[in-house]
Amino acid sequence: MDTKQLYQEVILDHNKKPRNYGALENANRRAEGHNPLCGDHIILSVRVEDERIENLAFQGEGCAICKASASMMTAYVKGKTLQEADQMVQEFREMATGKLNVAHQPHHLGRLTVFAGVRDLPARVKCAILPWHTLHAAFSNEHVASTEGADEPMKAIVGNV
């Protein structure tokens, strides 16, 4: 894959102007994601009402792939039920690790498929997945999510934020 395909305008735009950036005052779920290898760090605050994501926001530092992934994720999962959002987490993971072919298999990822190309850059898969893993951690009350130490780059470390 051509890297330029991955760094499409939509990703560069979300990196420059991330949506839902900041902290949510009335959040009732919160999780922090780390990628110790590159220093990516995402803090996610979520307001969940009746099993539905009312609102969410993220803060932190990261590369363009990570920030754009977080920004687009917040835009896409807002208003979804926890179950729907978790399904997207699963599908995004599978897309990024090359297990889900979004061109030929059914999915709910919409324009998030701009991240499909990351599967060809193994060193960057974790960058794209980190926000999604953090979202999953927020639902599961695992306060700290880390991408380190697993070849399926998803491993939660439970701890206090």
Next chain:
Amino acid sequence: MDVDRIREDFPILQRRFHDKPLVYLDNAASSQMPKPVIDRLVRYQTQEHANVHRAVHHLSEIATAGYEGARRKVRQFLNAGDEREIIFTRGTTESINLVMHGYGRPFIGAGDEIILSAMEHHSNIVPWQMLCQEKGAKLRVIPMNDNGELLLDDYKKLFNERTKFVALAHVSNALGTINPVREMISIAHHHGVPVLLDGAQAAPHLTVDVQALDCDFYAFSGHKMYGPTGIGILYGKAALLEKMQPYQGGGDMILSVTFERTTYNTIPYKFEAGTPPIAAAIGLGAAIDYVAAIGLDRIAAYEEELLNYATAQLSALSGVRLIGTAHHKAAVLSFEIDGIHPHDIGTILNEDGIAIRAGHHCAQPVMQRFGVPATARASFAFYNSFEEVDALVAGIKNVQRMFS
């Protein structure tokens, strides 16, 4: 120095990625191997392989001669006084761990202090931290200025009667700083404190003379100096090595064993448990021959020219900031580009066939000191050319264009 000619010795440099020639600028992580080293490994594996120090058969004699011959080459390379002072390990990290276990555990106790610098690689921090946790000892850290130079006045003030050890990078992997180790060793010795130098980033680029430096321990790796992975060196003064505990038990470190007691072998074998990395040691010997034939003085002079050129080129780019601008530096350029994460820089440069490192370079305290999560790092070897620096500059402009 005829770089074009030298590049012909390195088969991997002929490779192309993304239909562009490979520009390999990640030498601080691992350098490439020249053909004489590769050929030596092939000869060993096809003609000479056997275990060492054991059998009476011919092959074992050849393998032993090769392995011990490599030890002789390392002794000359470091100008150590005695071959018994050269221990083969798996790498710099194992060498440091060996000193921590063998010297640190018996001789450093509760309330004692170990001095490190603010620019250490994790592998020269964590073993000492482990020792501190076990013994109740304490780490003291030499601070550095904004250029990435250690503050010697502060260093002098760290010494007191509890100071038991100094562990110090000869050259910083993240900043390129060449530390004034000779002066720092003399200060430590004035207080009666032994010094370990982490020479992983120095041995491939500078002439190292352990007797002139008067260091007590010197550690480096084969794979960062044009040799194979899995081989490292620990130099230690014989008198200290004699006093130390073995690091691991079994194999060559033994003279005799009963169920009641074991008599340890003499140095250096006391510290070489199990079957050693024979092929890798022989390969390292060939790498030493190769760099010695070019001459480390010539290598250092050429790399300095290359670094000066690269520094000038990158400094002239707007939006690029160099991290680590010490007066005395080896061929490492860490940099940041405004608004662009190092990982994105690394991925996009990769598209142009340029291999650099992006991350914290296993020196997180350095990143914290400079307030960055990571840096992009180009690190040079004597086979890198001025054209490759130009390719890096063009690549950086490309990254900036993409993010503009």
